[in-house]
Amino acid sequence: MYNPILAKSFSHYERKTFGWCAFVVMLIVVFSSCMVFKNHLYPQSANGDAMNLQLSIKASAEDMFVIKDTTLLKKLETEKKDAEPMCNVLEPLSDYCETKGDIRVQGNSSTIFVVSSHDFNFSAENNSWIIQPYPRKGNAGAMSSVKSWTVKLVQDGEKIPKCSVYHGYPAVLFSLGGYSGNHFHDFSDLLVPIFSNSRYFNSEVHFLATDYKSWWIGKYRTLLNNMSKNKILDIDNENEVQCFPSVTTGLKSHKEFGIDSSKFPNRVSMRDFRQFLRSSLSLNRVESIKMNDDIVTRPRLLIMSRKKSRILLNEDDVRQMAEDIGYEVVLAEANLSTNLTKFAQIVNSCDVIMGVHGAGLTNMAFLPNNAVLIQLVPLGAMDYLAKRDFGDPAGEMNIKYLDYKIGVNESSLVEQYPLNHKVFKDPSSFFRKGWGVFRAIYLDKQNYDSFFARSFSKHEQKKLGIGAFVSCFILAATFCFLFKPEIRHFRVDFEIEQEKQICNVLHPRADLCEMKGDIRIHGNSSTIFFVSIDEGKNNSWNIRPYARKGDDRAMGSVTNLIVKKVHISQQIPICTRNYTVPAVVFSTKGYAGNHFHDFSDVLIPLFQTSRRFNGEVQFLITNKMPWWIKKFKPVLQRLSKYEAIDIDKEKDVLCFPSMTIGLKANKELSINTSESSYSMLDFTKFLKSTYSLKRKFAVRLKKDQRRKNKPRLLIISRSRTRRFTNIEAIVTLAKSLGFKVGVEETRENLVQVAKKVNSFDVLMGVHGAGLTNMVFLPENASVIQIVGLGMEWVSKQDFEIPAMDMNLKYLGYKISVNESSLIQQYPLEHHVLKDPPGNMISPKGWASYRKVYLDQQDVKIDVNRFRGTLLKALELLTS
Incomplete structure (x- = not known):
């Protein structure tokens, strides 16, 4: 809780600056006296008139307090702090003003008044500043859509607007014009600067957005809500005069997609920003995969697709080659409609991100630490831009960086211009003509047939050539970054921490057992042993692993599996084959062969049950029908990297660290999202990817x-x-x-x-x-x-x-x-x-x-x- 006297005088961050001294008692008394008579606290008038004060203190923390224009506010306006304007218009990327004292923001006139009680002799041009609060100064294309604001130093007594609403927290004013909507600029021009400029306030800050875009706020609401506990004001449409103890107009920004820590009092960095992203978007992976020679899990490679320009024309070939090397490959494209949280979680699940220079690579911010970025650098002397926009930022984010420079024969420009054209010979000449000309040729018109074109004729390209070798080298090099020789053995995420058994036979759709520990399955006896050190009562369950419980016609053909919990001291079969990945046991009987039931009873439940393992799971099938496996082979191979085992024919005792017997099913031909972390939309997207x-x-x-x-x-x-x-x-x-x-x-x-x-x-x-x-x-x-x-x-x-x-x-x-x-x-x-x-x-x-x-x-x-x-x-x- 706040002391009400302190709260009326100082924002939370200002109160922290008082500190404490040796003469604690005396200073407390002095400070208390000062605060009692502070100019923001209105002493009751001698004539006994009651103060007309409206306070709004909300648990949602929209404001610590809000004071409407009343008798109190009129008194507040007669006693001013010293105005402290500091405006910097010399930085190359952005102009900004930092003002403290009595600061009044009049949105409908785009003016910020800094009220001073002292005389000053500034000339007119020295007591006002024009600020466009967007950090892409000098870029006419961006700044043309950014509203100009006037920061004006005025003396108390001049004709100035009176406060309508007083806020106890400081404010930061910025524009959502410029290049907002481009993923790279959303981060480089807005989110990163907003974070670095406001982090000091620990969310006790107001954001004032000019050139307001509701869709932009909606897309990044999760991040913005974690930077400020207050509602973002569309300041252009505010008719009331908003008053603050301090206002920063514009965003301090010093580098592309990065933070110059030396410029901020709390030395905030890009690693802090990445930690903020992980916390805000619930990104679980902090570190990328660590590998050695005993590779159990394949690293995940995310290829950023593009559909308009700078397209990777042989994307399927690249994907296949990467999979042959040993990657699990994910293809994804981000656009304006992409759900930020879901896409961030996809990126965070990967260890390597690869793409052509462009906005999609901005998503490297969501990668775990020590992951790898591979940037395909387009033809056209793009080395500097590629390094500035992504190469240097990668290092600041604790991400390893590799670049692959496109050759002339790998660029689609070779089909548009002769080889002796200055497009190839002198790219810088186009840059000198202006960014628009340069962009039109090298960014908008250029696609890539990477990795296979370099040094080969069309006939030779059909063979595995040096282009493929180069790409293999680049991709294999990422293994070197991930390789950690000091780690003696890599264990998969499913490592057994403690034994666990949960059997649910009450669900109306399917019976299910999920077990962790020492799990042994003796296939041809249809028995599964859960070996426990618990000396409690032995239990057993009968599970028919098919998701049509209660339908006697369907379930009559499904093998009944006996799940037994046994103490380690009992006579139990000895393991003859050990596995390091989990297992899922299910039947392909029941109504299998009916197209509806193939999906509703088997494939969708199997997706729900096994997708979280990212392919590192072994399928054990009872009532296995080879024709059914063949029909749905593409789906089964996407869900599991291992050939399914016909468990009914197994004479060996197979042992697993965890096992699910039965399939999770909760809705006809769909998924009940209240019982699952997946949705039916996830499943259909999975199918579309599987079948290309x-x-x-x-x-x-x-x-x-x-x-x-x-x-x-x-x-x-x-x-x-x-x-x-x-x-x-x-x-x-x-x-x-x-x-x-x-x-x-x-x-x-x-x-x-x-x-x-x-x-x-x-x-x-x-x-x-x-x-x-x-x-x-x-x-x-x-x-x-x-x-x-x-x-x-x-x-x-x-x-x-x-x-x-x-x-x-x-x-x-x-x-x-x-x-x-x-x-x-x-x-x-x-x-x-x-x-x-x-x-x-x-x-x-x-x-x-x-x-x-x-x-x-x-x-x-x-x-x-x-x-x-x-x-x-x-x-x-x-x-």
């Missing part, structure tokens, strides 16, 4: 371009049950509305299916397994589910809710009785037509329900009635 699906987003139409840029509609046909009986009429209708239509029945080759579906914008079908393929659609695509008679509940659970979880648009078309083939099998008064089930069907009643509503029902769409649904789908695709 190029389309991230569905087409966005403009009303006047619908006919030119036709959206693609895929109709899932069925040949046995729930068929469309008038598919031609539906296709004709869709084409007449402007769709390009495809009709497909689900095929076995999942790679082809995935690429096919991803090329469409709308997926349509009767409720059934084929709609499962919506997992491959690009984001913001639409799903039209034809809801048959009696299918409302299953349609909602199986596809409507999952579609929205996948960030897809959903449209349901409920057929009428006349559109169902059941009308030809039952009289209109029959309960099948008159009273179809609308709620959840019990497992016992499922067979009879399925026989009628799923197996006997076909659909004949009323195209006139359905027209409105297709028009709505077009509307959802229209921007």
Whole structure:
């Protein structure tokens, strides 16, 4: 809590400066006397008039106190501290003013008044300063969008605006104009300078933003909230006069994407900034992987993709080569819509970041210490810029740095200019013509076919050549940085710290056991031993590792595994094969082979259960079906680096440091985020990466371009049950509305299916397994589910809710009785037509329900009635 007298006179940071002296008692008395009569404390008037004081003290700490313009404030305005303006307009990157005393900020006139009670004889030009509070001074392109502020030294008694609101904390004023929105400049021009200029105040500071951009504040709100406990003021739109004990106008900045510690009283550094990022964004990894010859876990390499300029044209080749060397490779692209926290966590999980010179490399700030940055330096004498923007900052951040200079034959410029052109011979001549000219050629027009082009003809490039060798050398060199010979043995993150066992047999969807310690599985006896030093009661559990609990038909074919907790003194099988990675045990029986259940019962639960291991996990499969493994091999290989083991055929005793028996499942064809650290959107992105699906987003139409840029509609046909009986009429209708239509029945080759579906914008079908393929659609695509008679509940659970979880648009078309083939099998008064089930069907009643509503029902769409649904789908695709 604050002493109320002290609080009215001084901000928290000012009170710290008083210190303590030898004559403690005497000084306390003196200070107390001074503070009682301090000019910010209003003594009650002799005539006994009551003070009209409005105080607002909030636990949320928007302000220590706020004083509205009242009798007290009028008294405050008559007694002034000495004004202490200090303005520096000689720094190369930024102008700034630091002012203390009675400081009044009038937002709608862009003026800051520094009120002094002393006479001064400054000339007009020496008592006011024009400050553009953005640290890219001299850059006309950036500064043209930055508002100018006048800092004006005035004498008490002049005609000056009176305070409307008094704040107890200091303020920092900066602009969100300039190059904000560019990731590099967001950090180099704003976040890093804001941090270094405000860290001294320990969040007891107000941020005043001119040229306010709400989307920018929203993107970086987490960081800004940790720098200041107060709401950021859109100062341009403040009609009231805001008064502060001190104001810094502009941001002190001395280097690109860095901090000159010697310029700040608390010697704040870029390492402090990185620690701040880790704390604010919950980045768990402080240190990168440390390796020796006994490599167990592969280092993670993040390749920063670019889609507009400076594109790495042979990205897939680079990725494959890196994986061959021994990296686990992650491809990612950041843009304005990227969630900062999630992307930061992806970067933090990696040990090496690689990319062409550009804003994406700014994300190295999220890397763990001793990680490695590989910068691909473009053609065009870019060495200086590359070193200044990323090479030097990397060193300040405790990140190792490597650069790879692009050769002429690796640049797309070689296809635009002859080799003797001064683009290649004299890049500096273009720089002298101005940044715009230089940028247009060397940054905007240049792409790269790196690593394989140097020194080879087109024919020779098909062979593994010196370019590949060079890249291998660069990538392998990062191992040297990561190599720590003093570490005798590398243990994976799953090292057993203490034994642990949790078995949950109460979840409605799946039984699950998670164990850490000495775990032994004797495959052909279907028994798993959890060896414990605990002398308590021995326990055992029966687990069927398939996520369709309660469905006797599905679970009847799934092997029952016995999980036994045994004391170490008991007779237990001896390990014949030891593993250092965790294991996950699951079944591929049940309804495996049905496309919907393959995903809902196995693949999505397997993703939830194993993704956190980053491939360092061993799959043990009971009821293993080779054809199923082959079909989903790309997914299984992305989740585990090791070949799956058919545990039913294992005669050996396999031993693991931890094991999960069963799969985490909590929602049909989706993930319940309240029970999982992953979401369905995470899963669909994982699939798109696994199957190299190029389309991230569905087409966005403009009303006047619908006919030119036709959206693609895929109709899932069925040949046995729930068929469309008038598919031609539906296709004709869709084409007449402007769709390009495809009709497909689900095929076995999942790679082809995935690429096919991803090329469409709308997926349509009767409720059934084929709609499962919506997992491959690009984001913001639409799903039209034809809801048959009696299918409302299953349609909602199986596809409507999952579609929205996948960030897809959903449209349901409920057929009428006349559109169902059941009308030809039952009289209109029959309960099948008159009273179809609308709620959840019990497992016992499922067979009879399925026989009628799923197996006997076909659909004949009323195209006139359905027209409105297709028009709505077009509307959802229209921007």
